[in-house]
Amino acid sequence: MTVTTVPAVATREGVVELTRVSRWYGNVVAVNDVTMTIGPGVTGLLGPNGAGKSTLLHIMAGFLAPSNGTATLTGQPIWRNHGIYRQIGLVPEREGVYGFLTGWQFVLSAARLHRLPDPAGAATRALDLVEMTDAKDRRIETYSKGMRQRVKVAAALVHDPQVLLLDEPFNGMDPRQRLHLMELVRRMGAEGRTILFSSHILEEVERVAEQIEVMVAGRHAASGDYREIRRRMTDRPHLFRVRSSDDRRLAAALIADPSSGAVSLTENGLEVQALDFARFTRLLPRVARDTGVRLWQVSPTDEDLESVFSYLIQPRA
């Protein structure tokens, strides 16, 4: 007997698909011609501030209409499709919770808004899932950041949606709270839900997500396994500024090694492009020692997130 497993993308069950989606606000193009498929499991949506992550999540949640293109879930359009809204939960970035309510009241009101047949039962299950049962009768204003986030997740999950979208869920949490929420996100993904969360921190994304989608300046910059994305980020040429007791002598010695690319002398010292990052970081102190040059300053000039991400969107040979 042959057993055939049908991939989720083929059946499109629980699959969110964006096809050539753009969204603009007046003159601002927040999302620019994005085509993306998000299937069951955990996917991280990575990008610097202003990349268009929140806009994309809101389009997927049915909160915003695309200005152009289509967004579907399980093959059905999302925008103004009430049946589909039932299958999506969104945890927004902003707090959006009333501190005077208890966790129980907050999640129960979400269940009532969905007109669930058994709101109390649904609220109990959702609070249990995020391990907030013990604290459910305390007012939200007494919760820690992590607890508030988990209660927001419970409200977004109260109708048991297939798709859960989380906007910067780990922001502002302490490490323990972060681990706890990461564990919850992983568990929900393993149960077969389609989970997409946004972040601007690669380390955060790669600890939870198998698949990463990278957004830069409204464009879909890269997509893939986190190892591949990390490799591309580390392998890019790095630019360093170096100040030393004898820049000229150091430059001559560095040029001789293939791990340094262009080396230029400037008023502020040397600018060295390291083609092989790991090799260059070993080379520089060795060369300085061998040539008797003292290093005063070694600083990366292109380490900000924008330049790392920009590198990802450069066309490659």
Ligand SMILES: Nc1ncnc2c1ncn2[C@@H]1O[C@H](COP(=O)(O)OP(=O)(O)OP(=O)(O)O)[C@@H](O)[C@H]1O
């Ligand atoms: N309602 C709006 N009106 C005008 N411009 C907007 C609006 N919402 C977002 N933008 C702009 O669209 C672009 C994308 O914003 P968006 O919030 O989607 O990015 P983001 O990646 O989620 O960033 P952040 O992490 O800072 O929220 C930004 O330039 C932003 O200023």
